[in-house]
Amino acid sequence: MADRYLSFTGTAPGRFLTRRLGLPQPAPLERRSLTGGLLRLTAGKSDLDLASVLTRTGLGPDDAGRPAAIVLDATGVRDVDSLAEVHAALHPVVRSVAASGRVVVLGAPLDPADHHQAAAQQALEGFTRSLGKEIGRGRTVNLVRLGDADAEAAESTLRFLLSPASAYVSGQVIEVQAADTPVTTPDDWDLPLAGRTALVTGAARGIGAAVAATLAGQGAHVVVLDVPRAEEEARKVAERLGGSALALDITAADAGERIAAALPGGLDVLIHNAGITRDRRLVNMDADRWSSVLDVNLASVLRTTDALLAAGTLNRGGRIVATASIAGLAGNAGQTNYGASKAGIAGLVRSLAPRALAAHGVTVNAVAPGFIETKMTAAVPLFIREAGRRMNSLAQGGLPADVAETTAWLAHPASGAVNGQVVRVCGQSLLGA
Numbered sequence: 001m002a003d004r005y006l007s008f009t010g011t012a013p014g015r016f017l018t019r020r021l022g023l024p025q026p027a028p029l030e031r032r033s034l035t036g037g038l039l040r041l042t043a044g045k046s047d048l049d050l051a052s053v054l055t056r057t058g059l060g061p062d063d064a065g066r067p068a069a070i071v072l073d074a075t076g077v078r079d080v081d082s083l084a085e086v087h088a089a090l091h092p093v094v095r096s097v098a099a100s101g102r103v104v105v106l107g108a109p110l111d112p113a114d115h116h117q118a119a120a121q122q123a124l125e126g127f128t129r130s131l132g133k134e135i136g137r138g139r140t141v142n143l144v145r146l147g148d149a150d151a152e153a154a155e156s157t158l159r160f161l162l163s164p165a166s167a168y169v170s171g172q173v174i175e176v177q178a179a180d181t182p183v184t185t186p187d188d189w190d191l192p193l194a195g196r197t198a199l200v201t202g203a204a205r206g207i208g209a210a211v212a213a214t215l216a217g218q219g220a221h222v223v224v225l226d227v228p229r230a231e232e233e234a235r236k237v238a239e240r241l242g243g244s245a246l247a248l249d250i251t252a253a254d255a256g257e258r259i260a261a262a263l264p265g266g267l268d269v270l271i272h273n274a275g276i277t278r279d280r281r282l283v284n285m286d287a288d289r290w291s292s293v294l295d296v297n298l299a300s301v302l303r304t305t306d307a308l309l310a311a312g313t314l315n316r317g318g319r320i321v322a323t324a325s326i327a328g329l330a331g332n333a334g335q336t337n338y339g340a341s342k343a344g345i346a347g348l349v350r351s352l353a354p355r356a357l358a359a360h361g362v363t364v365n366a367v368a369p370g371f372i373e374t375k376m377t378a379a380v381p382l383f384i385r386e387a388g389r390r391m392n393s394l395a396q397g398g399l400p401a402d403v404a405e406t407t408a409w410l411a412h413p414a415s416g417a418v419n420g421q422v423v424r425v426c427g428q429s430l431l432g433a
């Protein structure tokens with residue numbers, strides 16, 4: 001359903017009226033290309049060599065004083081005094097960032113042996129999230145914490161955050177570790193998944209269909225999995241993308257074995273997207289509503305992941321991306337079942353990620369969508385829908401493509417140093433922010 005308020009605020013009378021009434025001012029998000037150059041700043045003393053990686057993002061230097069993006073290297077901030085350099089660097093230039101522009105702050109892990117460094121680095125989180133809430137005009141602000149990773153290990157993440165693909169990702173803290181497996185640089189950054197097979201559950205429609213399309217657009221052979229009653233739609237999606245369809249209820253006890261049997265050449269990218277809601281307040285929720293949501297959204301994800309890892313179906317260098325939700329991170333009235341299932345996804349990711357990487361060379365991450373414009377959210381009553389759309393820093397809903405692009409970044413062959421992350425695609429929703 002079209003966001004009429006967003007269109008209205010784009011007109012002169014709409015802008016006048018909504019400003020007078022103090023209503024939200026969403027800016028249309030630029031999802032094709034960022035216009036302008038890159039401004040690189042440093043706070044504290046840093047040894048990080050970012051030059052070649054940033055050059056490869058395709059953003060040239062900012063000559064016009066109107067940068068499309070600012071990258072602030074704050075990895076060397078070790079105390080409150082050097083934190084002042086963050087203010088000094090950004091204060092004079094933040095106003096000049098173009099609409100739909102990006103601010104990316106680079107930080108370091110908190111040092112358990114130095115509470116001054118830890119305080120200063122944690123301060124960057126509050127700084128990033130606060131700037132994200134005030135910067136406006138469709139601009140985003142994110143913090144990347146570089147573990148012992150070098151700039152190359154962070155390349156796929158920087159490319160993502162400095163591109164239109166991350167239009168609806170703001171206020172996030174993303175950790176990039178040194179990759180235990182070597183980071184694979186694709187021959188062609190436009191077709192990074194060429195020669196790889198990706199399976200997307202629940203891909204006959206909605207976000208899953210968008211994820212399948214994005215992965216296919218990046219070169220993957222996509223297997224479109226959905227329940228047998230959606231086989232026709234799944235086949236149409238697969239045909240359009242040059243992939244194949246698999247009619248299977250993911251809650252079947254032998255779903256993992258059947259996926260493995262259907263993929264004799266193995267699997268490189270596994271996207272757990274299938275999900276359902278059966279909302280009721282806990283007092284009115286029968287056991288069926290509880291167990292069906294827990295089974296589709298969480299238990300089947302655990303079962304199939306375990307089965308596919310044990311069978312060796314996931315090739316080394318593989319990627320698992322599961323779908324959480326901000327409802328699972330923040331909690332939502334009427335969704336104790338859904339919230340529990342989606343929070344469970346975050347737990348699964350954090351626990352399994354280091355072990356799956358060590359044992360199988362596979363990373364495990366999650367996306368946590370906020371309000372995404374789908375048939376599901378179009379059916380939400382008007383007032384709740386409007387609240388969902390506006391209660392985020394970008395004052396609008398995201399698109400399935402925004403979740404798909406974030407998933408594709410986590411599924412990227414060069415994202416081996418991004419592991420165990422739960423990344424919200426929510427325009428910095430106020431829920432649980």
Ligand code: NAD
Pocket residue numbers: 201202203204205206207208225226227230248249250251273274275276296323324325326368369370371372373374375376377
């Ligand atoms: P959707 O209902 O449009 O699509 C879900 C798909 O999953 C359907 O095609 C459905 O047939 C399939 N599916 C359901 N049960 C299945 C099963 N047992 N086996 C195989 N396939 C099954 O939903 P959507 O809005 O596209 O959401 C996709 C994912 O994103 C879900 O996990 C959802 O919880 C999550 N999410 C969505 C939003 C949003 O705003 N739409 C927000 C947060 C999280």
